[in-house]
Amino acid sequence: MKLLFLLSTLSVSLASVLYPRANNLVPTVSSTDTLLTPGGGGTYPRLAHLADGSVLGSFTAFSGGKNILTVTRSTDGARTFTPWGIVATGTSNINDLDNLQLVQLPNGSILATFRNHDKTTANVYTFYRITACISHDNGQTWAFISQVDQRAASGVNGLWEPFGRISVNGAVQVYYAAENAQNDQDILMRTSTDNGATWSAETTVAGATTTGRDGMPACTTFTTPAGAARLLCVFETTEGTAPLFTVKSVESSDDGRTFGSRAQVFVPGGSQNNAGAPFVVTTTAGTLVVSFMTDEDTSAHTWASGASMKILTSLSTDPPVWGQKTTVLGASSFWPGLYSRVDGSGTVVGCADLNGAQCRSISFA
Numbered sequence: 001m002k003l004l005f006l007l008s009t010l011s012v013s014l015a016s017v018l019y020p021r022a023n024n025l026v027p028t029v030s031s032t033d034t035l036l037t038p039g040g041g042g043t044y045p046r047l048a049h050l051a052d053g054s055v056l057g058s059f060t061a062f063s064g065g066k067n068i069l070t071v072t073r074s075t076d077g078a079r080t081f082t083p084w085g086i087v088a089t090g091t092s093n094i095n096d097l098d099n100l101q102l103v104q105l106p107n108g109s110i111l112a113t114f115r116n117h118d119k120t121t122a123n124v125y126t127f128y129r130i131t132a133c134i135s136h137d138n139g140q141t142w143a144f145i146s147q148v149d150q151r152a153a154s155g156v157n158g159l160w161e162p163f164g165r166i167s168v169n170g171a172v173q174v175y176y177a178a179e180n181a182q183n184d185q186d187i188l189m190r191t192s193t194d195n196g197a198t199w200s201a202e203t204t205v206a207g208a209t210t211t212g213r214d215g216m217p218a219c220t221t222f223t224t225p226a227g228a229a230r231l232l233c234v235f236e237t238t239e240g241t242a243p244l245f246t247v248k249s250v251e252s253s254d255d256g257r258t259f260g261s262r263a264q265v266f267v268p269g270g271s272q273n274n275a276g277a278p279f280v281v282t283t284t285a286g287t288l289v290v291s292f293m294t295d296e297d298t299s300a301h302t303w304a305s306g307a308s309m310k311i312l313t314s315l316s317t318d319p320p321v322w323g324q325k326t327t328v329l330g331a332s333s334f335w336p337g338l339y340s341r342v343d344g345s346g347t348v349v350g351c352a353d354l355n356g357a358q359c360r361s362i363s364f365a
């Protein structure tokens with residue numbers, strides 16, 4: 001009996017060594033490339049889920065001397081995209097339109113936020129805006145609704161890279177980067193409780209007490225094993241490594257009203273390398289996935305070119321424990337973003353500008 005028991009215990013533990021239990025942490029990247037626009041091209045790709053089951057792709061296109069904030073649409077779970085709408089068009093040499101991001105509002109309309117800057121033909125910025133436009137037809141046609149933030153250029157005081165999300169109580173939160181000086185930038189957030197018509201004063205999400213260029217925020221909610229709700233925001237920063245970038249995060253236990261201390265997410269390997277432009281999502285299986293671009297695999301030191309899009313994963317623990325580094329798209333991949341499919345597959349879609357906006361599906365085992 002004793003021996004039998006010992007044997008069966010042995011075989012169970014042997015089995016768990018040979019066949020480790022799936023924890024949905026280990027990524028497999030599909031080799032199929034999905035173009036965000038049938039004709040190719042476009043930069044700063046982002047995806048957004050709509051209540052009607054469609055997925056909107058958004059990116060900046062450049063054509064005929066114009067920056068064109070473009071929307072495409074998928075009705076097959078972000079596997080193919082067709083042309084859909086244009087949010088705004090600007091004359092490239094005097095109107096810097098970029099950093100488009102979409103989110104569906106609680107009332108069903110779609111909110112687009114983006115940078116919308118005036119500059120001289122000598123490329124000197126004169127006015128900075130984070131502008132919001134609204135669509136009442138699932139992203140096909142768009143109209144101006146409000147300025148989330150704006151200010152005349154004065155010294156180094158740009159506004160960049162909005163990220164919009166809907167809070168638990170239905171408010172819109174827009175996170176964005178605001179420069180204080182050449183070597184210092186903070187992540188700010190403004191809230192709208194009227195579906196993007198008006199905005200609160202700003203709160204500082206990250207960077208209030210640190211010096212460094214905190215930029216390119218993205219956030220996701222998750223539930224800890226103990227059942228606690230958390231909001232995790234990632235950003236790039238030069239804090240402690242200037243002029244080189246690494247990726248850090250802050251967490252909120254009150255849905256974005258306040259944030260705790262900073263944690264390191266990723267430091268690139270080698271020397272004099274960068275990691276930046278992070279994004280983060282939670283899969284329907286509860287896996288946390290963070291993406292970024294890093295030039296750690298080349299010794300070219302030509303940041304931001306030379307970078308690949310990579311991801312890390314973590315269980316939904318507080319704090320997350322990041323690992324399983326995996327390349328999604330090779331060099332040069334710019335301004336990556338992630339989208340978590342809502343179809344229950346637990347898969348995500350990773351997109352970057354690799355000779356134009358393209359995406360790959362990622363599964364986890």
Ligand SMILES: *[C@@H]1O[C@H](CO)[C@@H](O)[C@H](O)[C@H]1NC(C)=O
Pocket residue numbers: 105107108109134136145194195196197
């Ligand atoms: C949602 O709210 C915004 C801001 O008030 C408004 O412009 C829009 O028309 C609303 N959409 C719907 C479908 O009611």
